Amino acid sequence: MKNEKTKNFFRKYFNGERVYQAICFTCCILIAAACLYPLLYTLAVSVCAPERINYHFVLPIPMQFSLNAYKQVFTVGNYxxxxxxxxxxxxxxxxxxxxxxxxxxxxxxxxxxxxxxxxxxxxxxxxxxxxxxxxxxxxxxxxxxxxxxxxxxxxxxxxxxxxxxxxxxxxxxxxxxxxxxxxxxxxxxxxxxxxxxxxxxxxxxxxxxxxxxxxxxxxxxxxxxxISSTRADLWPLQYYATISLNNLNQINANKPNPEVNNFTMMMENMSIKMALTVVTTLPVLIAYPFFQKYFTKGVYLGAVKD
Amino acid sequence: MTGSVLALKRADGKEFSVTMAKSFIGVAVAAVFTVLVLFVGVISKDSAAISVKGTFNGIDLLRALFSGGDLSYYGEGIGELTVTMPTALNAVAAIGVLFFPALLVTETVLCVLTLRYERKGLVRAASIVSLAGALWCVIVYLVFLFAGTPAEDITGEAKEAYRVFQPEIFWLIAALFLALSALIRYAITAEKMKKLKRYLPSYLFMVVPLILIAVFSLYPILLQFILSFKDFKLGDGLFNSVWNGGKNFKSIFADPTMLKVIGNTLYISLLRLVAGTIPPLLLSIFLYDLSMRRTKRVVQTIVYIPHFFSWVIIYSIASAFLNEEGLISILLHTSMSPLNDPDWFLTIVIVTSIWKELGWGTILYMAALSGVQPELYEAAKLDGAGPWQRIVHITLPSIASIIIYLLIINLGNILKSAGGEQLLLFYGALTKDKATVIDTWLVWTGMQQLEYGIGAAMSFFQSAIGMLLVFLCNSASKKMTGIGMW
Structure with missing residues (x-):
């Protein structure tokens, strides 16, 4: 009697269709999360005070809010x-x-x-x-x-x-x-x-x-x-970002000042890098909702001709 | 035969003789080039003093012809430069210069005769003369191209940069115009003139785009072809560099490092092909079968986003996770950043490119799936088919043709799809070896070490094989799936 009931229960809730829907749902959500997580992480690092970033920083929630990195991005470089x-x-x-x-x-x-x-x-x-x-x-x-x-x-x-x-x-x-x-x-x-x-x-x-x-x-x-490397005034933002990221990496690698806590400095660099990344991406992200209406059709037309 | 046969009635009743216009074309072209050759010959004396331009310099050539083939120039920086021209070349050049006045005379005579007797045959004869002239210009160009010998300076030392003849583009332009004028006269009839008039606006629309294609697409292709058979040195310029036959190509296929570059390209492209096909396919099946409409739309919106990011941004984000203190490095317990680890390099490259293009890759599959009739699924469900059976028997077959099409077309692009732009950003000192594919090699060796000749040969090889592959693959795809690129 009881056995029968459980069987029905299982048949109702754990049949192939439901399991498959669950798999679909989980995969889609996981992939969407995997697409979003790095972005949120980047944003969080960029607005977090450097001394509060560490490698336990898993959840993309800034521990202490600071716009210092953005200030640096817009003031340090002349270009x-x-x-x-x-x-x-x-x-x-x-x-x-x-x-x-x-x-x-x-x-x-x-x-x-x-x-x-x-x-x-x-x-x-x-x-x-x-x-x-x-x-x-x-x-x-x-x-x-x-x-x-x-x-x-x-x-x-x-x-x-x-x-x-x-x-x-x-x-x-x-x-x-x-x-x-x-x-x-x-x-x-x-x-x-x-x-x-x-x-x-x-x-x-x-x-x-x-x-x-x-x-x-x-x-x-x-x-x-x-564009030659001396004409920084002609660099587009993406190339400016490439060069700046490389420079910041090099500062990390050379460790110019042993007196300063290396780890803190590295994290400071990291938040600057992430701020620069956010600045470079933001226009695309803002425009994205307006794009969405059109691009799928464009892709389809672009791939298949008759 | 009267003029009215060839004439076009204009709206106001006056006759506009096509024949007349046609005969003037030949005379005009011949006249323009005659003037150019004779007068530019005089004007360009200064430039002749710096680099020997035997082809264009009519007066000097004639003088040399009569003085036994010796040309001497004084150029700043090179001193006195004496050139002894081989008699045969001298003759070619002289005839080349005298050719245009002769053409002018012939065309004028034919024009006068045409206007007098209005015979179709005369117009045709004149256009054949022009065509022959075009052919002659091409021959002269080729002779100069292959037979130009280095000039000697006062010490008798050969100077590669100063050659007796430069294959001036002038000859090709002349050939083009002569051929065009012949073609116009040969092909144009009164009806075609009418048609031309009707389509003139359309042709005007084409002018700017076609000029852009000629300058930014066709001209580089021509240069690539010439460069790949030359020993290019920066100082010499393109046309003065020495021809070296197929040496550039030989050094590509004989050099094991180059073969490794090609091998690397194929390997990375294949990895990308797999990574760009299977994950999007899985995701689109899941998305398609997901019954929750809203979730589906939200997920779709999210997964397209990374496609719009530049590789610079993705590199920056990846390095945030992968630097020495980054989240993933900690999880993997690696002492150094995986980005600098040659063992991890390709994995990182492929995973990041999956991240970027996964959602984007689903668009085509989703579009193909939206054409499948939902009744098929309903019927299958009623027949007791489970999700797995439905995927295998309905979903996959209905998008099989597009999967195969994409696979084949990407296979055709295999020499170009190693993703040089990404590799240029992701490589480091330790991983440079793994990141060396054709596209990055062109930057690192071709551009930065000035191996222009071999670089051009490499990209020529890449394009030529690529085109061949795409053609083959396209016809294969058309046969197998009925879908083609064109």
């Missing part, structure tokens, strides 16, 4: 505001130009039976598959006088063949009748492009803009290659 300026410049100008120019080419390629359309499509695919490589590209930048020049962040990144193909595909989805009836009303190509096709392609353009925005904000490699 951080400059670096923020450079990053904002490259992100805004680079993204706007890139989206407009890519959309222009995409629009031209959607014109019906345009002579020379096919060769240009092949050219785009070729450019995607075959790159000039680091050194030849460097030599080209040198020839164009783009070394130690802020436009090196923008000009080479304007054209993106992938984006052109994706935008073109989405533009092809716009019903042709709309354009045809507009053409009867005397709308010319430029008006058609700016007033009709661009507004109607907003979702795909937004997705491309997001990818360009994030790419520009996050890139540091071009600064390392094309």
């Amino acid at each position: 951080i505001w400059r670096a923020i300026g450079v990053s904002v410049f490259r992100t805004v100008v680079g993204t706007v130009l890139s989206v407009v120019v890519c959309a222009m080419l995409a629009y031209a390629l959607t014109r019906k039976d345009l002579p020379g359309k096919k060769p240009i499509m092949y050219l785009l695919i070729f450019v995607i598959l075959f790159q000039g490589g680091l050194i030849p590209t460097f030599l080209v930048m040198k020839e164009l006088n783009l070394l130690d020049n802020i436009w090196v962040y923008v000009l080479p990144n304007i054209m993106n063949a992938w984006n052109v193909i994706i935008i073109k595909q989405s533009m092809e989805g716009i019903p042709r009748e709309i354009e045809e009836s507009a053409a009867l009303d005397g709308v010319n190509d430029l008006q058609n492009f700016t007033l009709m096709i661009l507004p109607m392609s907003k979702p795909v353009l937004a997705a491309m803009a997001i990818f360009s925005l994030v790419g520009q904000w996050n890139s540091w490699f071009d600064a390392m290659i094309y």
Whole structure:
């Protein structure tokens, strides 16, 4: 009798479906936590007074609140505001130009039976598959006088063949009748492009803009290659952060002053590093909710062509 | 035959003769280049004093031709530079210079004849002359490219940097324009003119993008091709450096360290391929089957976030956990930071890249799964299929094609996907060896030790093999899954 009851109980609550749901739930929550935890940890270290950080610091709750690290980040380096300026410049100008120019080419390629359309499509695919490589590209930048020049962040990144193909595909989805009836009303190509096709392609353009925005904000490699180490005034924020993190690490390694408690100093450095990290990431995190609406569609379009 | 056959009726009733326009094109192109060659030859005397530019300098070449092939220049810093040109080269150069006036005369005669008799054949003949001219320019360019000999200074020492002939880009530009003018005359008919007029705005839209592609994509590719067959020295410049045949490529494949670089690249890329496929796949299955809608959405929102972080940030966060006093180092009981430990290096690299891309990788799978009909699952449940059976028999088969597609395409990118940017940030003195893949090698050896020739050969190899692989993989994918990149 009792045995039967337990059996029913088990059947009700521990059947395969429930166990599987539990597994799904646990895994998803664990992964989400694993994504969030380092971020919270970083934030917590950055706002914690250095003397209260130690290696038992597991829970991301600052023991003693202090904004000292942030103060240091913004006052110690002379170039951080400059670096923020450079990053904002490259992100805004680079993204706007890139989206407009890519959309222009995409629009031209959607014109019906345009002579020379096919060769240009092949050219785009070729450019995607075959790159000039680091050194030849460097030599080209040198020839164009783009070394130690802020436009090196923008000009080479304007054209993106992938984006052109994706935008073109989405533009092809716009019903042709709309354009045809507009053409009867005397709308010319430029008006058609700016007033009709661009507004109607907003979702795909937004997705491309997001990818360009994030790419520009996050890139540091071009600064390392094309900007000489003496021109710190041209560093974007990411490269400034790279250099500063390395410097702080070196201070750790050299231990310049044995009188000072090494451990405290290291922790102080660590909170500065984390503050710098937070400052560098914050714009992306703030913008993220606005991105979310668009990027999944962009990824899907970008990966699969028909 | 009258002009009206080839003519295009304009709206106002006047006849605009396509034939006339066509014949003028040839004359105009020939005239422009004749003027350029003769006058720039005079103007560019100064530059000729610094580096010998036999190709462009019409007057000097003619003078040399008549004075037995000796050219002498005085350049600041190099002193007197005497060049003795081989007779054959001299002749090529002289003909090269005289070519444009001759072309101008021929084209003018043909133009006059065309306008007089309005024969289609004459236009065609003129365009064939232009085409032949283009071919000739290319031949001259190639001769100069391969046959230029080093000039000798006053002591008789050969100066590699000053060569009798520089393959001036001028010849290629001339060839391009001549070929274009021939093509236009050959191909354009009245209807095509009409069409061209209609599509002119579209072509204007293309100008800026195509210039950008030419400058920032195609030009580096051309340089890469030339560089990879040269012994590049910074002082010499690209065109004056010596050709060394396939020596650069030989040194890639004969050198065991280079083979190790390639091996490392393949190894790390394969690790990334596995790490980038299986964890996102698992997560998307769990997410898809999770019945709690709200949790699902929240989790999705969270796991996409790390993708938007730069590697700089991820390195910084990782080093917070992995430095000597960091949380993970303490847990692992390591005396030194695992970041500097060669045994831990690849694990760290792969785990951090999983952290970054795990959520992002689910997007495609989720999109594919959203197309599966829920009725399938309902029916399977009624038939008594458990969760495991549903995964194996419904979920996986319905996204199998996209999994295979992604795998194949990533396999095609295997030489490029070792993640140089991440490795450049994560490496340390002890782990540099493990972090040496093609992309990082290009920075450390190619750029920083000025091995430009071998560097270019390496990236040429990377791109060429990469393209081949992607083509193969793409057609394989199309065959197996029906999905292709284009």
